[in-house]
Amino acid sequence: MIRLNVTLLIEQIENRQPLVEAATELVALSLRDKGCISYDIYGSLTSDNRLMIVETWDSKENLDAHMAAPHFQRLVPQLQQLSTMTLEEFTF
Secondary structure: OEEEEEEEEOOOHHHHHHHHHHHHHHHHHHOOOOOEEEEEEEEOOOOOOEEEEEEEEOOHHHHHHHHHOHHHHHHHHHHHHHOEEEEEEEEO
């Protein structure tokens, strides 16, 4: 299995709502992708400018297919425009 932790740092507060909307849409659509075990977005309780998407996949092949999906190709660039993204990947 593969776990991805994607941290989103919002540098301009006016970007928060559009970021939440795009991330929420990404989560809803990604949960339907083959091999998706879990996919959710979390907000920091101590900082309004930090969100995290946590996703778990059953295989690298299904993760790669997800990353090639139209919803991923459309929404991830939006997230990148609205925040600074960092990615941690764990295989277990």
